Amino acid sequence: MSRQVYIKFLSKKSIVSLIGIDYAILQKTDNDNISKFYLSGFLVVLIMIISFLSVFYAFELMFSMWHAELLLSSFFSLMFFNIYIFLIQTFSKEVFPTTYKIKFFNLSNLSRIGFVLLIGFLIAQPVKIFFVRHQLDNDILNYKEHLYNNFCKTNTDLYKADINKLTNERQHYTSLGAGETSNEQVNKIETQLSNIQNLIDKANTNAYTKIHQSNFFIKRIEFAGKYSMANFILFIILAIFCAPIALIYSISGNSRYYTLKKHSDKNLVEKDYKRFKQYYSELFRSKHEIDVEFYEPFANPPFNTIRKPVPEYRSQDDFFNNLIDT
Numbered sequence: 001m002s003r004q005v006y007i008k009f010l011s012k013k014s015i016v017s018l019i020g021i022d023y024a025i026l027q028k029t030d031n032d033n034i035s036k037f038y039l040s041g042f043l044v045v046l047i048m049i050i051s052f053l054s055v056f057y058a059f060e061l062m063f064s065m066w067h068a069e070l071l072l073s074s075f076f077s078l079m080f081f082n083i084y085i086f087l088i089q090t091f092s093k094e095v096f097p098t099t100y101k102i103k104f105f106n107l108s109n110l111s112r113i114g115f116v117l118l119i120g121f122l123i124a125q126p127v128k129i130f131f132v133r134h135q136l137d138n139d140i141l142n143y144k145e146h147l148y149n150n151f152c153k154t155n156t157d158l159y160k161a162d163i164n165k166l167t168n169e170r171q172h173y174t175s176l177g178a179g180e181t182s183n184e185q186v187n188k189i190e191t192q193l194s195n196i197q198n199l200i201d202k203a204n205t206n207a208y209t210k211i212h213q214s215n216f217f218i219k220r221i222e223f224a225g226k227y228s229m230a231n232f233i234l235f236i237i238l239a240i241f242c243a244p245i246a247l248i249y250s251i252s253g254n255s256r257y258y259t260l261k262k263h264s265d266k267n268l269v270e271k272d273y274k275r276f277k278q279y280y281s282e283l284f285r286s287k288h289e290i291d292v293e294f295y296e297p298f299a300n301p302p303f304n305t306i307r308k309p310v311p312e313y314r315s316q317d318d319f320f321n322n323l324i325d326t
Helices: 002-009 012-017 023-029 034-062 066-089 098-104 107-131 133-175 180-213 217-224 228-249 256-288 316-325
Strands: none
Touching (some): 012 023, 012 034, 023 256, 034 217, 133 180
């Protein structure tokens, strides 16, 4: 059973359906541009796999519970994948003359390309830090040490004024010589200094624990930018995300598939429109026993791109003459 589902998922029909291609129409094209359609479909499957692995690795750096990582990575990778599929299936594939192919770069398509690049950029971040993870481990270790040292210095500076004040007071009471009052004040000051040092040590310990337990996911992305390998991975991921769009748009709108697809879509719309008109008339006939036809103000329904000419206005004399003639 599982093998049948596996084979069905990887069937040609499933592959091309991911990019919005009608497999029944594609079979009638005599293999016209079929390799580009299949390659686009396989690239989309590759994008799905990359998205899942990328998101899973990102959550692995953030959490330590595999079931939460699996659940969240499945959700977010499928969300990104569905958005990507929606975008590439809604690209405007219109038929333009050869000299006007620049029409592809309209505002609608450019906004979609921008969103595709954004998704590809987000997915590429965990991938690129994975390939340079060993170099990044050293960078993050140095960054943690630098961060911890800065915290310790800042933490000490916060109490520096109090420590200096108490130290001066201790020196003052010590200089007065031995005595019950002087010894009592010195002991009190030393207790206060000890309490301050305990606060400093406790804050430093907490900071050390939190700093060394963090994976610094955002910092890893930032540090990865200095490695040529990471930038190359980013370029490859963006290229993979854009490749299906480029392949689909390299196929002419006048190709056999798109010609048959346009004809099939037109027949489907006309068939449904005809069925609607019949139901409209039957509804009035059954409910009110009158013959009514659906009014069509356009000459080419249901596409409605050519409006019927405005009726010619005639004079009142023409109206009466028409009544007399009848």
